[in-house]
Amino acid sequence: MYILDRYILKEFIKGLFLCLVALIFVYIVVDLFDYISRFIDKGVGIFGILQYYIYELPSAINLLCPMAILIACFVSVGNMSKHFELVAIRGSGISSFRITLPLVVLGCIITICMFISGQTLVPRSLEAKEKFKREKIDKLPPKKEGSTRNVYFVGEGNKFYKIDFVDGSNNTVRGITVYTFSDDMRLVERIDAGSGTYERPVWIFHKGIIRRWDKTDNTEWAFKFDSIKVDWLKEGVDAFLQERKNPETMNYIELKRYIDFRRRGGYDVTGELSDLYYMISYQFINLIIILLGVPLAEKVRTSGLILGFAVAMFSSFLYWGFTQLGRAFGKAGIISPALGSWLPNIIFAVAGAMLIIDNIKR
Numbered sequence: 001m002y003i004l005d006r007y008i009l010k011e012f013i014k015g016l017f018l019c020l021v022a023l024i025f026v027y028i029v030v031d032l033f034d035y036i037s038r039f040i041d042k043g044v045g046i047f048g049i050l051q052y053y054i055y056e057l058p059s060a061i062n063l064l065c066p067m068a069i070l071i072a073c074f075v076s077v078g079n080m081s082k083h084f085e086l087v088a089i090r091g092s093g094i095s096s097f098r099i100t101l102p103l104v105v106l107g108c109i110i111t112i113c114m115f116i117s118g119q120t121l122v123p124r125s126l127e128a129k130e131k132f133k134r135e136k137i138d139k140l141p142p143k144k145e146g147s148t149r150n151v152y153f154v155g156e157g158n159k160f161y162k163i164d165f166v167d168g169s170n171n172t173v174r175g176i177t178v179y180t181f182s183d184d185m186r187l188v189e190r191i192d193a194g195s196g197t198y199e200r201p202v203w204i205f206h207k208g209i210i211r212r213w214d215k216t217d218n219t220e221w222a223f224k225f226d227s228i229k230v231d232w233l234k235e236g237v238d239a240f241l242q243e244r245k246n247p248e249t250m251n252y253i254e255l256k257r258y259i260d261f262r263r264r265g266g267y268d269v270t271g272e273l274s275d276l277y278y279m280i281s282y283q284f285i286n287l288i289i290i291l292l293g294v295p296l297a298e299k300v301r302t303s304g305l306i307l308g309f310a311v312a313m314f315s316s317f318l319y320w321g322f323t324q325l326g327r328a329f330g331k332a333g334i335i336s337p338a339l340g341s342w343l344p345n346i347i348f349a350v351a352g353a354m355l356i357i358d359n360i361k362r
Contacts, residue, residue, distance in 0.1 A: 004089065005102040008076070012103055015075035020061065020068040027060055028053055042137050052137075055129035058121045062114060066285045069110070070316055073293030077103075086298060100294050100356055107287035115283040119251040127249040151240050157232060158182065166240045171198040173240070176205065178233075188213055196230075198237050203230040252279055270337060274330035277341035284345050285323070289316060291352025319348045 032049070039049055077099075080086050089099060134140045151163040157180065164175030173196045180189035193208030204227055211222040238257075250258060259272045292315050322344040330340025 004094070004099075008080075008099065009102050009106060011076035011080070012072055012106065015072035016068055019071040019075065020064060023064045023068055024057070024060055027064060028056075031056075038137065042139065044137055048136055052129065052132055055125045055132060058117060058125040062118055062122055065110070065114060066289045066316070069107075069286055069289045070293045070313070073103075073290065073297045077294050077297035096295075096298065097356060099298075103290050103294055104287070107290035110286045111283050114286055115280070118279065118283060119253075123249045123251050123254075130249070148241055153235075153240075155233065155235070159232075161233075163240065166237060168237050168241050171237045172196065173198075173237070186213075200236065201231075203233045204228070205230055252276070255279065270333045271331045274327055274337035274340060277330070277338050278327050281341040281345050282323070284349075285319070288319070288345060288349050288352060291349060292316065292319070292355065295352070295355035295358070315348075315351075319344060322347065 032053075044052075077086075080089075086099065090096065147168060148166050149164065151161070151166055153161050155161055160179040160181070162177040162179075163173050166173050174194070176191075176193045176196050178189075178191040179187060180191075182188050190211045191205065191208060192211075193205035195206045197204045197206070205225070206227050207225075208228075209222055209224045210228075211220060213220050255272065255276050259269045259276060263269050296315070326335070326340035326344050328340075329335045330337035334340075335343075
């Protein structure tokens with residue numbers, strides 16, 4: 001049995017590698033034709049173009065891997081069925097499920113690897129690509145790392161924050177204003193500080209003034225301070241910087257923190273929650289494609305290679321369409337973000353399992 005497992009896996013991995021290389025090549029060529037005039041206009045050389053597509057490579061692999069898996073199913077299992085190898089294997093008493101099992105295990109491994117890559121390599125490479133595009137192609141000055149300007153957000157306790165400049169290199173802010181409102185949206189307090197320092201887990205505001213308004217007669221009083229300790233501001237410098245970060249370049253932990261930050265501020269986070277759930281559910285597409293592709297590839301001998309491949313392609317595009325539709329419905333709030341991200345996986349995983357069971361009964 002181990003010899004058979006090795007043979008099946010060897011044929012599948014060989015087909016997967018060749019298909020993935022071919023798809024990546026086509027993807028880069030098509031993308032290059034779209035951008036070649038821009039590269040020439042901006043004076044980007046061959047090495048610059050090569051560097052750009054090296055940064056693009058991890059996300060391209062993550063995107064094209066499901067399609068490569070589908071084609072690999074027909075290259076390996078489909079050819080085995082076409083040349084009656086599967087008939088001989090079943091004739092020796094080995095079930096269709098046992099033939100599929102090593103590929104399902106491999107699909108689980110690919111899913112785990114793609115998830116780890118999606119949380120580490122892909123966000124960093126996309127961030128590097130955006131930086132390269134900004135500095136080398138668009139010829140814009142480099143962004144100052146770890147800093148941002150004009151941050152606005154709503155915090156707990158009916159507080160609204162305005163920060164002129166955030167410097168993440170030394171955990172400081174400059175020009176901070178905090179407005180506190182009552183439940184009926186009357187301004188009851190305003191704090192203006194020249195600067196602030198984050199000394200985990202509290203903030204220290206420096207050189208400022210506090211103004212308060214009495215609710216009954218609307219009288220105002222104020223006092224200046226050299227420094228005050230602020231323990232009600234829960235967000236650190238990273239949260240202010242993350243507000244400006246592109247969600248596509250975040251991993252799961254960063255995106256979850258970003259969602260928590262916006263939720264505490266009273267913002268609608270339905271769209272971000274949909275992205276969070278999709279970040280996990282999308283990786284299972286690799287396993288589900290195997291569940292769909294392998295049993296369809298086993299039918300090649302009776303249905304024909306072209307027809308079987310066409311059915312598999314149609315099923316995959318249908319699956320992709322349902323996935324994007326569910327994600328869109330989740331973002332729009334028509335259904336819950338979790339349901340929109342996971343329901344297509346559940347439907348097509350059940351369909352794949354039914355195909356495997358049908359093959360076992362034959």
